[in-house]
Amino acid sequence: MDWKSxxxxxxxxxGRSDVADILKLSERPEIISFAGxxxxxxxxxxxxxxxxxxxxxxxxxxxxxxxxxxxxxxxxREWLAERMTGWGRPTRVAETLVTTGGIAxxxxxxxxxxxxxxxVVVGEPAYLAALHVFRSYRSQFAGVEVDQxxxxxxxxxxxxxxxxxxxxxxxxxxxxxxxxxxxGATLPGDRRRQLVDIAAxxxxxxxxDEAYRDLRFEGTSPPLLSALDPDNAIHINTFxxxxxxxxxxxxxxxxxxxxxxLIVAKQTQDQCSSTLGQYMCRAFxxxxxxxxxxxxxxxxxxxxRDAMVRALRTHMPPGVTFTRPEGGFYVWLTLxxxxxxxxxxxxxxxxxxxxxxxxxxxxxxSEGQRHLRLCYSYVAExxxxxxxxxxxxxxxxxxxxx
Amino acid sequence: MDWKSxxxxxxxxxGRSDVADILKLSERPEIISFAGxxxxxxxxxxxxxxxxxxxxxxxxxxxxxxxxxxxxxxxxREWLAERMTGWGRPTRVAETLVTTGGIAxxxxxxxxxxxxxxxVVVGEPAYLAALHVFRSYRSQFAGVEVDQxxxxxxxxxxxxxxxxxxxxxxxxxxxxxxxxxxxGATLPGDRRRQLVDIAAxxxxxxxxDEAYRDLRFEGTSPPLLSALDPDNAIHINTFxxxxxxxxxxxxxxxxxxxxxxLIVAKQTQDQCSSTLGQYMCRAFxxxxxxxxxxxxxxxxxxxxRDAMVRALRTHMPPGVTFTRPEGGFYVWLTLxxxxxxxxxxxxxxxxxxxxxxxxxxxxxxSEGQRHLRLCYSYVAExxxxxxxxxxxxxxxxxxxxx
Numbered sequence: 152m153d154w155k156s157x158x159x160x161x162x163x164x165x166g167r168s169d170v171a172d173i174l175k176l177s178e179r180p181e182i183i184s185f186a187g188x189x190x191x192x193x194x195x196x197x198x199x200x201x202x203x204x205x206x207x208x209x210x211x212x213x214x215x216x217x218x219x220x221x222x223x224x225x226x227x228r229e230w231l232a233e234r235m236t237g238w239g240r241p242t243r244v245a246e247t248l249v250t251t252g253g254i255a256x257x258x259x260x261x262x263x264x265x266x267x268x269x270x271v272v273v274g275e276p277a278y279l280a281a282l283h284v285f286r287s288y289r290s291q292f293a294g295v296e297v298d299q300x301x302x303x304x305x306x307x308x309x310x311x312x313x314x315x316x317x318x319x320x321x322x323x324x325x326x327x328x329x330x331x332x333x334x335g336a337t338l339p340g341d342r343r344r345q346l347v348d349i350a351a352x353x354x355x356x357x358x359x360d361e362a363y364r365d366l367r368f369e370g371t372s373p374p375l376l377s378a379l380d381p382d383n384a385i386h387i388n389t390f391x392x393x394x395x396x397x398x399x400x401x402x403x404x405x406x407x408x409x410x411x412x413l414i415v416a417k418q419t420q421d422q423c424s425s426t427l428g429q430y431m432c433r434a435f436x437x438x439x440x441x442x443x444x445x446x447x448x449x450x451x452x453x454x455x456r457d458a459m460v461r462a463l464r465t466h467m468p469p470g471v472t473f474t475r476p477e478g479g480f481y482v483w484l485t486l487x488x489x490x491x492x493x494x495x496x497x498x499x500x501x502x503x504x505x506x507x508x509x510x511x512x513x514x515x516x517s518e519g520q521r522h523l524r525l526c527y528s529y530v531a532e533x534x535x536x537x538x539x540x541x542x543x544x545x546x547x548x549x550x551x552x553x
Numbered sequence: 554m555d556w557k558s559x560x561x562x563x564x565x566x567x568g569r570s571d572v573a574d575i576l577k578l579s580e581r582p583e584i585i586s587f588a589g590x591x592x593x594x595x596x597x598x599x600x601x602x603x604x605x606x607x608x609x610x611x612x613x614x615x616x617x618x619x620x621x622x623x624x625x626x627x628x629x630r631e632w633l634a635e636r637m638t639g640w641g642r643p644t645r646v647a648e649t650l651v652t653t654g655g656i657a658x659x660x661x662x663x664x665x666x667x668x669x670x671x672x673v674v675v676g677e678p679a680y681l682a683a684l685h686v687f688r689s690y691r692s693q694f695a696g697v698e699v700d701q702x703x704x705x706x707x708x709x710x711x712x713x714x715x716x717x718x719x720x721x722x723x724x725x726x727x728x729x730x731x732x733x734x735x736x737g738a739t740l741p742g743d744r745r746r747q748l749v750d751i752a753a754x755x756x757x758x759x760x761x762d763e764a765y766r767d768l769r770f771e772g773t774s775p776p777l778l779s780a781l782d783p784d785n786a787i788h789i790n791t792f793x794x795x796x797x798x799x800x801x802x803x804x805x806x807x808x809x810x811x812x813x814x815l816i817v818a819k820q821t822q823d824q825c826s827s828t829l830g831q832y833m834c835r836a837f838x839x840x841x842x843x844x845x846x847x848x849x850x851x852x853x854x855x856x857x858r859d860a861m862v863r864a865l866r867t868h869m870p871p872g873v874t875f876t877r878p879e880g881g882f883y884v885w886l887t888l889x890x891x892x893x894x895x896x897x898x899x900x901x902x903x904x905x906x907x908x909x910x911x912x913x914x915x916x917x918x919s920e921g922q923r924h925l926r927l928c929y930s931y932v933a934e935x936x937x938x939x940x941x942x943x944x945x946x947x948x949x950x951x952x953x954x955x
């Protein structure tokens with residue numbers, strides 16, 4: 152069988168992820184990697200998770216090991232509804248859906264809302280895995296500007312008006328409102344209000360991916376987009392930050408009329424998410440471990456963010472600017488004109504033993520060469536200064552040779 | 554937002570599952586349900602699973618709670634390769650992919666092999682969740698006859714020749730070779746050889762869903778389709794039978810050139826399957842618990858199959874025939890002409906308090922009215938006789954009124 156010729160048009164549309172190659176290369180032990188956006192395993196409450204595993208298997212083992220309902224086990228959905236209500240988005244159980252992680256949530260939403268050829272409106276730079284998911288449903292993209300405060304409302308309005316003028320009704324707007332991947336930017340409250348107003352006015356659903364919201368190191372959280380407009384703003388989230396990524400759990404909060412077709416989509420995606428994981432997660436929350444884990448994660452990531460910002464201030468040559476995120480995993484660098492982060496990557500990895508993700512990976516077409524993403528979450532805190540010094544040396548050298 | 558008008562063409566193509574409604578109705582405690590194809594929770598080795606959970610979290614907690622590689626953790630893939638090799642299909646690690654259960658495996662394969670409008674060749678009656686998955690990729694179907702020995706080779710050859718004559722190259726052939734859902738039929742060795750030869754001759758991949766293979770009560774297993782043709786026959790399977798459904802684990806064995814695009818598809822489906830589940834499953838197998846669980850399941854299901862066949866022989870009116878499966882979960886009934894299993898369902902559930910799935914649910918267009926599926930795996934053994942007596946009474950009454 153000639154398998155090379157078989158893959159469907161959707162697989163050809165997703166294309167190869169150059170980031171996967173970077174992550175593979177950056178696994179070499181001599182490399183200080185700021186590439187992968189992985190959580191620090193020190194943030195996992197391993198003992199507490201072992202305790203809830205034992206408890207759940209002793210008390211409700213048979214139920215926890217069987218199939219569960221497609222939208223999630225009821226106690227889990229009830230807890231999600233409570234949690235969302237506490238976050239200012241009054242939520243009923245029928246407005247919740249448990250998913251197999253954040254990407255699976257996006258896959259379900261894209262599968263329900265995106266028909267081939269539909270336009271998805273994304274802030275750029277954008278979370279690249281989300282672009283891959285939308286592409287797998289044969290979407291087109293319209294890019295909207297993202298600045299240091301996140302998606303720019305005027306740019307969204309212009310893009311939607313232009314599309315409307317051409318008779319195009321976009322399938323959805325996708326945004327990461329808090330500590331955006333890759334820019335680290337957080338939308339302030341007034342922008343959030345403007346964005347949901349614009350989306351509602353044009354009749355386009357807005358999907359807010361709040362994967363990093365709980366990892367706030369300072370300041371206070373602006374309102375959820377779905378609290379500002381429960382009817383049109385869809386909330387997606389992951390349990391990877393308050394529990395662990397290894398159980399693959401996430402969720403969607405949306406109007407019940409949208410949850411229904413999402414359940415149909417989930418029946419053909421994986422039928423149900425891990426029942427044992429849901430029982431364990433619910434017990435973990437009941438014991439108060441969720442808040443304990445978030446506190447521990449914030450403590451660890453704050454130290455790492457500080458170490459990275461300090462190192463950038465110390466080592467970076469003039470003309471290189473960078474964000475100082477109030478939470479999340481990422482710092483976004485902007486290089487002086489004439490420097491291409493993609494062109495330098497090979498030297499960075501193979502000669503300087505330092506890895507990052509070039510900015511162009513976060514744009515749907517060729518752009519972003521002057522940017523790069525640094526992730527501080529996974530790297531050992533003690534190696535951050537050395538890694539940044541190596542990168543700064545490389546950039547300084549490139550600047551000298553311009 | 555008018556969410557009712559938003560769902561994509563693929564969601565509309567999947568349609569509503571009437572089986573979901575039947576399963577919901579049949580949850581009422583007074584109902585003896587032969588409807589849902591669920592495992593008996595008594596088959597789960599709860600204590601052993603608790604033991605491996607504790608062991609894995611103590612020994613390798615941080616790794617087990619983090620993200621894993623998209624195709625699966627290496628020790629798991631090595632074990633799968635060994636297991637498949639032991640089953641007569643020599644397998645390298647690169648030919649394996651861990652999935653989030655059996656449906657997720659089908660979703661990945663359909664996503665890689667099926668373009669909108671492509672024809673999928675299915676034996677009928679067919680596993681209805683598989684039909685939903687294929688429909689979600691906008692497939693068309695070509696039906697092939699299934700008799701008491703499974704898919705009929707001549708019927709496959711005729712269907713493929715007809716399609717070829719019309720210039721149509723099917724995307725794949727889908728079959729459940731062992732204890733088929735819903736017919737209970739198992740393909741004997743000679744048919745397996747004929748089927749893989751026909752598939753290879755027409756250049757069409759054949760997907761063998763071996764979800765029930767290990768649950769053989771008597772006799773010996775014929776060779777795997779993928780052992781007979783490792784290049785063209787794709788093996789999919791689930792861990793729900795040897796481990797538990799609650800962790801959502803399954804796998805695909807296929808040529809490495811097909812595993813590659815499947816990994817791309819999995820990156821946009823769920824990124825990776827439960828890491829903790831994979832570590833636990835590997836440890837469960839290492840302790841020899843897999844074989845212990847299979848032995849226990851076979852013991853329990855053999856008794857239930859026997860109870861059902863005995864009850865059918867005792868109670869069914871003349872003219873009703875049924876299969877006696879050598880394994881798996883299902884018995885398939887054929888009713889005398891003039892009786893429609895779908896039309897009787899409402900009375901069965903609401904007056905007789907007994908539930909089943911009508912035969913028409915397993916055909917891609919309207920057919921199968923003279924059949925119904927009975928599942929013995931989940932129902933309490935002691936209620937089987939009473940449930941069959943109720944159903945026999947209903948059928949007898951319908952026959953009297955013909």
